[in-house]
Amino acid sequence: MGGVSYDLVIVANRLPVDRVELADGTKGWRTSPGGLVTAIEPVMRANHGVWIGWPGGTDPELEPFESDGMELAPMSMSAQDIEEFYEGFSNGTLWPLYHDLVAKPEFHREWWDSYVRVNERFAEKAASLAAEGATVWVHDYQLQLVPQMLRTLRPDLRIGFYLHIPFPPAELFQQLPWRRQILEGLLGADLVGFQLPGAAQNFVRLVRQRVGHKTHRDLVYLPDGRTVRAAPFPISIDAAGFEEMARSDAVRFRSAEIREALGRPRKVFLGVDRLDYTKGIYARLRAFAELMGEGHIDVEDAVFIQVAVPSREQVEQYRILRDEIERLIGRINGDHGRIGRPAVHYLHSSYPREEMAAMYRAADVMVVTPYRDGMNLVAKEYVACRYEDDGALVLSEFAGAADELRQAWLVNPYDINGMKSALLEAYQADDKEVTRRMKAMRKQVTQHDVKAWAASFMTELSDVGGGHAKDVRAPGGE
Numbered sequence: 001m002g003g004v005s006y007d008l009v010i011v012a013n014r015l016p017v018d019r020v021e022l023a024d025g026t027k028g029w030r031t032s033p034g035g036l037v038t039a040i041e042p043v044m045r046a047n048h049g050v051w052i053g054w055p056g057g058t059d060p061e062l063e064p065f066e067s068d069g070m071e072l073a074p075m076s077m078s079a080q081d082i083e084e085f086y087e088g089f090s091n092g093t094l095w096p097l098y099h100d101l102v103a104k105p106e107f108h109r110e111w112w113d114s115y116v117r118v119n120e121r122f123a124e125k126a127a128s129l130a131a132e133g134a135t136v137w138v139h140d141y142q143l144q145l146v147p148q149m150l151r152t153l154r155p156d157l158r159i160g161f162y163l164h165i166p167f168p169p170a171e172l173f174q175q176l177p178w179r180r181q182i183l184e185g186l187l188g189a190d191l192v193g194f195q196l197p198g199a200a201q202n203f204v205r206l207v208r209q210r211v212g213h214k215t216h217r218d219l220v221y222l223p224d225g226r227t228v229r230a231a232p233f234p235i236s237i238d239a240a241g242f243e244e245m246a247r248s249d250a251v252r253f254r255s256a257e258i259r260e261a262l263g264r265p266r267k268v269f270l271g272v273d274r275l276d277y278t279k280g281i282y283a284r285l286r287a288f289a290e291l292m293g294e295g296h297i298d299v300e301d302a303v304f305i306q307v308a309v310p311s312r313e314q315v316e317q318y319r320i321l322r323d324e325i326e327r328l329i330g331r332i333n334g335d336h337g338r339i340g341r342p343a344v345h346y347l348h349s350s351y352p353r354e355e356m357a358a359m360y361r362a363a364d365v366m367v368v369t370p371y372r373d374g375m376n377l378v379a380k381e382y383v384a385c386r387y388e389d390d391g392a393l394v395l396s397e398f399a400g401a402a403d404e405l406r407q408a409w410l411v412n413p414y415d416i417n418g419m420k421s422a423l424l425e426a427y428q429a430d431d432k433e434v435t436r437r438m439k440a441m442r443k444q445v446t447q448h449d450v451k452a453w454a455a456s457f458m459t460e461l462s463d464v465g466g467g468h469a470k471d472v473r474a475p476g477g478e
């Protein structure tokens with residue numbers, strides 16, 4: 001490692017870049033624009049930071065390198081790690097368990113063993129790169145054991161953990177055979193951050209019941225004298241960045257082009273999701289199809305664009321879901337489409353950010369209906385792009401974003417009739433009503449952007465973190 005050490009270490013399952021094959025056959029890096037990169041980048045730049053994560057693929061471990069002004073330290077993954085740690089324990093056990101059992105979690109002891117081994121490797125890497133008294137910020141459900149492992153290796157560090165997905169109620173979490181180890185893993189951090197207050201409360205309650213530590217409100221008192229704080233930090237987006245992109249000539253032009261290509265419908269409905277069973281894609285399309293079948297919406301007037309970004313394609317449940325959705329869309333178009341006028345435009349692909357912004361701009365009704373979602377950034381991105389204060393948002397009450405975007409048409413995605421009424425109301429709402437709602441939501445998203453999120457987590461972390469650790473600067477300072 002050449003003895004280089006850093007004052008700030010970000011540890012996340014994925015690096016913000018992908019390992020790709022370049023035109024000349026050699027390997028190179030491509031930045032993968034995600035919410036986390038924009039969130040973390042300013043903090044990384046304000047400090048001497050490094051980001052530890054997996055670049056995808058099964059290449060052997062590489063030395064840390066610089067990309068686009070950020071120091072990155074790639075972690076290797078073997079085919080077995082990918083199968084057991086990533087697809088297995090992370091996405092076949094924890095993901096469904098933490099999302100209200102929307103799918104049935106599988107419990108396998110080999111998957112758990114692999115989870116422990118990979119978490120150990122991440123912790124060792126962080127320990128080797130952190131300077132004396134440095135701050136380490138660990139992210140998400142794949143790495144819940146890292147805080148404690150790291151604290152054992154390096155008691156001098158200040159450690160923060162942030163969970164991007166929901167933290168389940170005790171009644172569900174209880175099922176996990178390794179529940180105690182996960183709770184103890186998280187308690188290695190000084191500050192454990194969640195999307196919503198309810199998740200932080202679930203965690204504190206479980207720690208009291210299962211591990212037996214004393215707690216008071218958002219604090220946990222450990223026998224060794226340490227105090228751990230559990231608190232909500234609702235994540236957000238680069239709102240100004242999205243608005244600027246939406247206002248650009250290129251995006252405005254592209255958005256008009258999209259509406260033209262759709263055959264100039266009166267109204268465009270839009271869904272943008274990773275193809276995941278938590279997102280409620282099937283149910284929303286059924287609701288839309290029934291509205292067409294009953295004559296409330298005519299295919300000459302409205303279309304639905306559903307972008308389904310490929311995700312976790314090696315996991316069986318995701319393949320089944322894809323088949324079900326594609327069969328449903330085939331049926332809807334068969335029943336309601338006309339020549340040159342399909343009812344649903346289905347895109348199974350990922351797109352550049354500008355294209356996403358153009359779709360947000362082109363859409364009159366944005367439909368976000370997850371059964372459970374930590375936050376849902378797509379809903380906030382739509383709002384950020386609607387700088388003319390128009391556009392209706394239909395939003396599941398089970399998305400974290402519903403706590404902030406109260407003026408959306410809120411729906412229970414399990415209630416198809418309720419969802420039909422909300423879709424129809426949003427479709428028929430007059431301009432004044434749509435604007436009143438959008439204005440309020442835009443205020444919320446602009447005032448609580450991702451910079452504010454990262455800064456508030458960092459500030460809290462330096463307040464709770466053990467005595468003499470170095471202070472890490474929050475970005476910007478405006």
Ligand code: GDG
Nearest residue numbers: 035164235274309349350351352353373374375376377378
């Ligand atoms: C997890 C939690 C929580 C999607 N397709 C493309 C693309 N995206 C971008 C979106 C958005 C992000 O990916 C997706 O974020 P979401 O929040 O909607 O959902 P998850 O992927 O499930 O994220 C979630 C989040 O973590 C953050 O804490 O909100 O609850 O589940 O930013 O724009 N971006 C581009 N092309 C695509 O095709 N460029």
